[in-house]
Amino acid sequence: MSDKKESHKQKSAVTEKSTTPYHLSANDSPENIITQVQLRGENYNEWARAMRTALRAKKIWLHCGSIKHTSDDSTEQEDWWTVNSMLVSWILNTIEPVLRSTITYQEIAKELWDDIKERLSVGNGPRIQQLKYELIECKQQGLTIMNY
Template identity: 25%
Template sequence: MAESSNRTSRYQLPLNQDPTSIYFIHPSDSSSTQLVSVKFNENGFSNWKRSMILTLSAKNKLGFVDGSIEKPEATTTEFKAWERCNDLVSSWIIFNLDDTIAKSVLFLKTAREIWIDLEERFGYTSMTQVYSLEQQLSELNQGNDTISEFFTKIKTLWDAISDAYPLPQCTCQNCTCNLEQIICQIQ
C-alpha cells in the first residue's frame, strides 16, 4: 500500500497543471480573453455579471470573485498558484470592462476586491430605475415584431424588473417568517 501512495505522489501534477485543481490554467486561457459578448459600460450590470459568473464557473474560477477561494499564506506551496490564478481572473474582469471603468479598478489587488467594487457601484437599482423599466413595459407594443421578438422584449424587461426588485423568499422552511404578509406589503 505504501508503494502505491509513493507512486501517485511521484506522478502528482503541479496545481496549475492538474485539470481537477481550482488553480488549473488551460493553455488557451489568456489574460486578454473576451469572456462575454459585450464589455460592461455602466449599462446592464446584472446581465454582464450573470454572463461573467457563468463563464468563471465553467472555467472553475468563480471562487476567486465570490470569496470561496481564500488567499493562502505566502509560505504555502499553493500561494504562487493562487496568485497566478487571481491575476488571470483579475485581468479577465478588467479586459471585459469598458476602458473608463477598467482604469478605476486597475490597481485593486485581488479579483474579489474588483468584483466587490463593481457590485457596490453598479449592482444596485434605484426605484427610479425600476419605475423606468415598468414604464417601458407599459408602453411596449408589438408593432412589426414577430411574436418571438415581442416576447423577447417583454421577457427582457420582466427579467430586469425581477432582478432589480426580487420577491422575498421563504427562509424558515415552515412558513413562520410571514412571507405572505411581506409580499402583500410590497404590492
C-alpha cells in the first residue's frame, strides 16, 4: 500500500507545474548553452527563434518581455535577479565570441535582448523591393503550366 502512495507522490512531483515565473531547475546553470544555434550576426532570425523556443520550454521567456524588475526588497526581487542573470548568461553563451565582444554589456535580459534585436534584425530593404518587383514581373506568357 505504501508503495502505491510513494509511486503516486513521484508521479505528482513530475507532473506538478511551477506557479512562479522564477522557477529554475537543478540542471540550470550559467554555463549552459540552451540552443545549438550560435548568433553570428546574419542569422539573427534563426537564432532568435531558437532562443525563444528554448526559453519557452524552460517557462522563462517572459523575462525577456513582460516580467519587470521589482524595486522592493522582497525575496521576489532576489528571485527575479537570479533568473535574469541566468538569462543574460544563456544569451551571451549563444553568441559567437567575436560578435559578443561588440555587444554592449547589459545586466537586464530584456534590455540585452532588445539591443541585439535592434542591431541585428535590420531587414535588407533594397533586396525586399527587388524580390517584390520580380514577383510582379513573373508572368506565364502563354506557356503551359508544366513548361512555366
